[in-house]
Amino acid sequence: xxxxxxxxxxxxxxxxxxxxxxxxxxxxxxxxxxxxxxxxxxxxxxxxxxxxxxxxxxxxxxxxxxxxxxxxxxxxxxxxxxxxxxxxxxxxxxxxxxxxxxxxxxxxxxxxxxxxxxxxxxxxxxxxxxxxxxxxxxxxxxxxxxxxxxxxxxxxxxxxxxxxxxxxxxxxxxxxxxxxxxxxxxxxxxxxxxxxxxxxxxxxxxxxxxxxxxxxxxxxxxxxxxxxxxxxxxxxxxxxxxxxxxxxxxxxxxxxxxxxxxxxxxxxxxxxxxxxxxxxxxxxxxxxxxxxxxxxxxxxxxxxxxxxxxxxxxxxxxxxxxxxxxxxxxxxxxxxxxxxxxxxxxxxxxxxxxxxxxxxxxxxxxxxxxxxxxxxxxxxxxxxxxxxxxxxxxxxxxxxxxxxxxxxxxxxxxxxxxxxxxxxxxxxxxxxxxxxxxxxxxxxxxxxxxxxxxxxxxxxxxxxxxxxxxxxxxxxxxx
Amino acid sequence: xxxxxxxxxxxxxxxxxxxxxxxxxxxxxxxxxxxxxxxxxxxxxxxxxxxxxxxxxxxxxxxxxxxxxxxxxxxxxxxxxxxxxxxxxxxxxxxxxxxxxxxxxxxxxxxxxxxxxxxxxxxxxxxxxxxxxxxxxxxxxxxxxxxxxxxxxxxxxxxxxxxxxxxxxxxxxxxxxxxxxxxxxxxxxxxxxxxxxxxxxxxxxxxxxxxxxxxxxxxxxxxxxxxxxxxxxxxxxxxxxxxxxxxxxxxxxxxxxxxxxxxxxxxxxxxxxxxxxxxxxxxxxxxxxxxxxxxxxxxxxxxxxxxxxxxxxxxxxxxxxxxxxxxxxxxxxxxxxxxxxxxxxxxxxxxxxxxxxxxxxxxxxxxxxxxxxxxxxxxxxxxxxxxxxxxxxxxxxxxxxxxxxxxxxxxxxxxxxxxxxxxxxxxxxxxxxxxxxxxxxxxxxxxxxxxxxxxxxxxxxxxxxxxxxxxxxxxxxxx
Numbered sequence: 001x002x003x004x005x006x007x008x009x010x011x012x013x014x015x016x017x018x019x020x021x022x023x024x025x026x027x028x029x030x031x032x033x034x035x036x037x038x039x040x041x042x043x044x045x046x047x048x049x050x051x052x053x054x055x056x057x058x059x060x061x062x063x064x065x066x067x068x069x070x071x072x073x074x075x076x077x078x079x080x081x082x083x084x085x086x087x088x089x090x091x092x093x094x095x096x097x098x099x100x101x102x103x104x105x106x107x108x109x110x111x112x113x114x115x116x117x118x119x120x121x122x123x124x125x126x127x128x129x130x131x132x133x134x135x136x137x138x139x140x141x142x143x144x145x146x147x148x149x150x151x152x153x154x155x156x157x158x159x160x161x162x163x164x165x166x167x168x169x170x171x172x173x174x175x176x177x178x179x180x181x182x183x184x185x186x187x188x189x190x191x192x193x194x195x196x197x198x199x200x201x202x203x204x205x206x207x208x209x210x211x212x213x214x215x216x217x218x219x220x221x222x223x224x225x226x227x228x229x230x231x232x233x234x235x236x237x238x239x240x241x242x243x244x245x246x247x248x249x250x251x252x253x254x255x256x257x258x259x260x261x262x263x264x265x266x267x268x269x270x271x272x273x274x275x276x277x278x279x280x281x282x283x284x285x286x287x288x289x290x291x292x293x294x295x296x297x298x299x300x301x302x303x304x305x306x307x308x309x310x311x312x313x314x315x316x317x318x319x320x321x322x323x324x325x326x327x328x329x330x331x332x333x334x335x336x337x338x339x340x341x342x343x344x345x346x347x348x349x350x351x352x353x354x355x356x357x358x359x360x361x362x363x364x365x366x367x368x369x370x371x372x373x374x375x376x377x378x379x380x381x382x383x384x385x386x387x388x389x390x391x392x393x394x395x396x397x398x399x400x401x402x403x404x405x406x407x408x409x410x411x412x413x414x415x416x417x418x419x420x421x422x423x424x425x426x427x428x429x430x431x432x433x434x435x436x437x438x439x440x441x442x443x444x445x446x447x448x449x450x451x452x453x454x455x456x457x458x459x460x461x462x463x464x465x466x467x468x469x470x471x472x473x474x475x476x477x478x479x
Numbered sequence: 480x481x482x483x484x485x486x487x488x489x490x491x492x493x494x495x496x497x498x499x500x501x502x503x504x505x506x507x508x509x510x511x512x513x514x515x516x517x518x519x520x521x522x523x524x525x526x527x528x529x530x531x532x533x534x535x536x537x538x539x540x541x542x543x544x545x546x547x548x549x550x551x552x553x554x555x556x557x558x559x560x561x562x563x564x565x566x567x568x569x570x571x572x573x574x575x576x577x578x579x580x581x582x583x584x585x586x587x588x589x590x591x592x593x594x595x596x597x598x599x600x601x602x603x604x605x606x607x608x609x610x611x612x613x614x615x616x617x618x619x620x621x622x623x624x625x626x627x628x629x630x631x632x633x634x635x636x637x638x639x640x641x642x643x644x645x646x647x648x649x650x651x652x653x654x655x656x657x658x659x660x661x662x663x664x665x666x667x668x669x670x671x672x673x674x675x676x677x678x679x680x681x682x683x684x685x686x687x688x689x690x691x692x693x694x695x696x697x698x699x700x701x702x703x704x705x706x707x708x709x710x711x712x713x714x715x716x717x718x719x720x721x722x723x724x725x726x727x728x729x730x731x732x733x734x735x736x737x738x739x740x741x742x743x744x745x746x747x748x749x750x751x752x753x754x755x756x757x758x759x760x761x762x763x764x765x766x767x768x769x770x771x772x773x774x775x776x777x778x779x780x781x782x783x784x785x786x787x788x789x790x791x792x793x794x795x796x797x798x799x800x801x802x803x804x805x806x807x808x809x810x811x812x813x814x815x816x817x818x819x820x821x822x823x824x825x826x827x828x829x830x831x832x833x834x835x836x837x838x839x840x841x842x843x844x845x846x847x848x849x850x851x852x853x854x855x856x857x858x859x860x861x862x863x864x865x866x867x868x869x870x871x872x873x874x875x876x877x878x879x880x881x882x883x884x885x886x887x888x889x890x891x892x893x894x895x896x897x898x899x900x901x902x903x904x905x906x907x908x909x910x911x912x913x914x915x916x917x918x919x920x921x922x923x924x925x926x927x928x929x930x931x932x933x934x935x936x937x938x939x940x941x942x943x944x945x946x947x948x949x950x951x952x953x954x955x956x957x958x
Contacts, residue, residue: 287891326899327890334883357876364873365946365953386865393872394843397836404813411806412766417897420805467844474844 001478002067004057006074011053013075017082018046023131024086027205028124035122038090046082066477072143073469076460079135080104086128092121097449104456106132108463109140109345111219111315111432112423112455114445118224123205130209130220134190137216137345140463141186141250142179182250185257186345190215193242200234210235214242217346219315219432226317226440227305236301236318240308247273247312247340268380269341269352273311276338276351281307283331291325310335313347315432315440322439329435333422336429347430347462349399353392355379360389398466403428406458413448423447427455428462480957481546483536485553490532492554496561497525502610503565506684507603514601517569525561545956551622552948555939558614559583565607571600576928583935585611587942588619588824590698590794590911591902591934593924597703602684609688609699613669616695616824619942620665620729621658661729664736665824669694672721679714689714693721696825698794698911705796705919706784715780715797719787726752726791726819747859748820748831752790755817755830760786762810770804789814792826794911794919801918808914812901815908826909826941828878832871834858839868877945882907885937892927902926906934907941 021043028036083106084099093099098114105112106129115121121129190211197207209222223229227239245253252270255263264270284303288294294302302319309316310332321332338354340346359377366375376383403424410420415437422434423444433440444452461469471477500522507515559582566578577593584591585608594600600608669690676686688701702708706718724732731749734742743749763782767773773781781798788795789811800811817833819825838856845854855862882903889899894916901913902923912919917926926934940948950956 325890326894326896327887330887330890330896330899334887360869361873361876361880364870364877365950366955367870370955386869389869390839390865390872391843391846393869393875394840396872397840398843401840408806408809408813411804411809415805417805417809420809471844476845476849 001070002061002064005059005061006067006070007053007057008059009071010074010078011050011055011057013050014078014082015047015050015054017079017135018043018048018050020131020135021046021086021128024124024128027127028122031123031205033122033124035086035090035092035124039086039124039128042082042085042089045085049082069468069471069477072464073460073472076104076107076136076139076464079132079139080107080456080460083107083128083132086125090122090125092125095449097452098445101444101452101456102129103132104459105432106130106218106220107136107139108430108459109133109136109216109218109313109347110427110430110459110463111213112427112438112444112459113220113432114443114447114452115224116443116445118222126222127205127209130212130218130222133216133218133220134212136463137212137218137246138183138186140216140345141182141343143464181254185250185253186215188257189242189245189253193238196238197235200230200232200238202230202235206230210239211242213316214239214314215246215345217243217246217312217314217340217344217430219309221316228318233301236305239316240305243308243312243314243316244277246314247308247344247346249341249343250345251343266380269355272355273341273351276335277304277307277311280311280331280335284328287325287328287331291328293324293328306332307335310431311338311346312340312344313429313431315426317433317440320439320441322433322435322441333425333435336422336425336431339429349396349429352379353395356384356389356392357396360393395466398470399428399462402458402461402466406454409454410451413451415447415451423451423455424458427458430459430462480549481540481543484538484540485546485549486532486536487538488550489553489557490529490534490536492529493557493561494526494529494533496558496614497522497527497529499610499614500525500565500607503603503607506606507601510602510684512601512603514565514569514571514603518565518603518607521561521564521568524564528561548947548950548956551943552939552951555583555586555615555618555943558611558618559586559935559939562586562607562611565604569601569604571604574928576931577924580923580931580935581608582611583938584911585609585697585699586615586618587909587938588612588615588695588697588792588826589906589909589938589942590692591906591917591923591938592699592911593922593926593931594703595922595924597701605701606684606688609691609697609701612695612697612699613691615942616691616697616725617662617665619695619824620661620822622943660733664729664732665694667736668721668724668732672717675717676714679709679711679717681709681714685709689718690721692795693718693793694725694824696722696725696791696793696819696823696909698788700795707797712780715784718795719784722787722791722793722795723756725793726787726823726825728820728822729824730822745859748834751834752820752830755814756783756786756790759790759810759814763807766804766807766810770807772803772807785811786814789910790817790825791819791823792908792910794905796912796919799918799920801912801914801920812904812914815901815904815910818908828875828908831858832874835863835868835871836875839872874945877949878907878941881937881940881945885933888933889930892930894926894930902930902934903937906937909938909941 021039025036025039025043028039080100080103083103087093087099087102088096101114193211193214194207197210206222213220221227227236248270252263252267281304284307285299288299288303305318306321337349339348339350342350342352356377356379363375363377367373377389406424407421410424411417419436419438422436423438426432426434438444500518504515504518504522507518559579562582563578566572566581567575572578572581581593672690672693673686676689685701692699700706706715727749731742731746760783763786764778767778767782784797785800816828818827818829821829821831835856835858842854842856846852856868885903886900889903898915898917901915902917905911905913917923
């Protein structure tokens with residue numbers, strides 16, 4: 001590993017996390033909260049440490065593939081550790097584990113919270129909590145659309161064609177260009193949603209916080225009741241639309257903004273994504289009607305919101321789906337394993353991978369009858385190389401393996417099966433709320449400390465497509 | 480499809496099922512039970528229908544690959560339907576669905592029962608119930624070691640090397656030879672276990688029934704409390720050893736009997752199989768000790784029995800593991816997804832597939848750091864072709880897909896999540912007992928009728944490696 005350059009990049013990340021703490025400080029000052037001091041102290045500390053790292057580590061050589069793994073994984077860990085400072089130093093989360101969990105949940109855009117009552121947190125900290133989502137979302141865009149394709153990881157490999165080829169073994173200026181373009185899209189969509197929410201009657205603080213939670217597919221809200229707390233169909237509609245946009249591959253938005261709106265419909269993944277939302281909404285709505293949970297209008301309203309919220313891995317709630325019928329809960333549990341599109345801020349397995357696996361399964365059936373036939377899986381009319389299929393299936397294996405081992409560990413800490421499984425699934429999938437003891441109207445505060453660290457690890461592993469984190473634990477990596 | 484030859488083979492299957500009903504008739508007569516008449520009537524009907532089919536369908540042409548799918552799947556369905564007659568006609572299971580469920584559970588060697596009190600069934604029917612296990616086990620041996628490799632399905636493909644190559648597109652006499660040899664091993668092991676159980680104080684009826692349940696990895700017992708009902712450490716030890724033998728690839732037994740006992744240790748799958756049993760036994764024993772469920776000796780005794788019983792997919796019980804700690808229950812739930820060795824009478828995913836998937840996952844991690852490296856997965860020192868790896872991962876996908884959809888259907892019938900999931904997992908994996916409402920000291924009698932049909936389908940699909948059943952639902956098959 002090139003310690004010098006890795007250390008320098010990490011220094012920059014920490015430095016910028018510190019700079020961004022100026023925004024919550026502004027809100028703390030405006031609302032006259034007692035969190036101002038803690039936020040300023042955290043900002044100073046973070047900027048100082050980050051700055052020192054930048055000065056100490058003088059770059060030498062290039063950032064190679066294996067270095068980028070370290071930068072990505074350690075970058076998220078350091079951002080979360082320093083991002084936890086405001087919560088911890090203010091005394092609002094006196095246990096550092098809680099502060100770290102909340103911060104990691106923010107940066108990974110998970111949205112799982114240790115807070116029983118969100119409104120107890122002062123405005124500055126609430127803003128910082130939501131801002132971590134938004135910053136994490138920025139990181140994910142550059143990660144999933146610029147870095148991951150270059151190192152050939154997972155479903156996004158398909159988009160490698162858009163990168164200069166043959167793939168170079170170092171981070172090129174092209175990555176910066178792609179990142180800037182997509183951040184532009186991200187900023188633009190965020191600005192539009194904020195304006196719409198302001199129009200819907202939210203104040204600036206509320207509008208920005210819900211926007212951060214939406215665009216990053218995070219799920220932190222400024223209300224304990226989540227979006228239900230605003231009791232507004234307009235707000236719900238705006239949030240639904242922008243959750244959908246945030247769960248879409250950002251290159252499609254870019255092409256669309258450049259005058260090719262047909263890009264959306266040409267993308268097979270996007271069509272499947274909308275199809276999944278439509279089918280699951282219908283399933284849930286019918287289920288909620290038949291189970292008598294809601295009347296017609298309400299059933300559709302809550303079903304579409306919850307389907308979009310879970311599919312995009314946002315985790316906002318307008319209803320306590322923890323009290324829905326067990327089949328409705330199971331449907332939501334399934335949704336947790338699909339996720340947003342590749343190249344979106346959404347987490348979990350991703351629609352693209354799910355579609356490829358589905359098609360591969362069907363191909364295998366046809367091959368049984370035609371053993372000598374060569375039937376490639378096609379996406380957008382292009383054949384998917386067998387190496388990519390195996391890579392995806394390997395990813396699934398690691399995903400399920402991590403899920404199983406972590407669930408086991410959680411039950412060993414005394415949690416029941418449903419709470420243990422759904423808390424892990426909601427963490428790896430970066431969703432936030434689960435079922436049982438961690439349902440949408442519950443919180444993660446009562447999870448044992450060791451469980452909070454484990455779930456923090458799951459959030460990170462899920463966010464970084466597992467490979468990126470697990471590779472740090474292989475012997476080969478440290479050779 | 481070659482209706483004539485398929486019909487004729489199915490006729491033979493039905494005919495032989497009828498003939499085998501003579502054995503339960505003998506026991507019914509010996510014990511003077513009122514089930515004799517129903518058994519004789521069923522036998523007569525079954526032999527007549529089977530005989531008529533053999534006479535009506537005159538063979539013409541060869542049995543091709545696609546015909547063999549129909550023979551295998553329909554053969555199991557017909558055997559189960561006619562096998563249900565004794566239960567139904569005797570009036571002991573007045574609902575045909577129950578009788579069919581019990582019979583399908585028997586022939587697929589699942590061992591899930593609708594009976595609340597097993598002892599209520601007369602001796603003849605009890606014997607027939609256990610005999611369906613043993614006959615199903617015979618069918619599986621020829622299926623997994625002779626037919627499946629020829630048509631290139633699943634993990635057993637690896638053993639194709641032992642078949643004459645290049646693989647012909649019709650069922651050869653060689654299959655008959657292989658089948659006879661392995662049935663010899665099956666008979667021999669069954670005879671030895673029966674003698675040992677007689678020595679352990681069981682009467683002939685009990686000894687044979689438990690042997691059938693063991694050697695077929697079925698799990699039907701003659702006691703409601705399962706093996707715990709005999710309250711004998713010796714009986715438990717015998718059953719453990721023979722469950723392990725039944726879960727082993729039968730070709731290894733054959734090689735061993737021919738003077739090469741080293742075959743066992745040379746097989747990587749067998750080593751993993753023993754390793755899994757050892758590791759999970761230790762995990763469960765420690766868990767049961769720490770949770771205070773048992774004292775030292777008892778903890779080990781029940782842990783080893785339950786681990787072997789679930790790993791081999793037998794489903795016998797010496798303890799109510801439904802009342803163990805939630806982590807212990809989860810460990811058993813994981814075990815339900817491994818299963819016995821390929822080429823054994825065990826069900827579920829099979830150790831060989833699990834090992835290949837595990838190795839493939841590790842290879843993918845190494846490839847991240849060495850993107851251009853070609854690292855094949857090796858089993859027994861031989862490289863596994865990528866096509867086989869994809870096939871196995873495709874199998875896993877179908878397995879999980881069937882599991883999810885069926886679980887959803889079960890929750891729609893009003894079952895809770897744990898009962899719904901574990902009943903489906905225990906059915907597809909051909910295990911028998913699950914958790915919650917279908918735990919080891921519970922039964923399947925209270926499952927809604929539609930649920931019993933669905934679970935029957937799951938048992939069949941799981942038993943026939945899913946592909947074999949699903950392919951019948953593809954358009955290509957009927958072209």
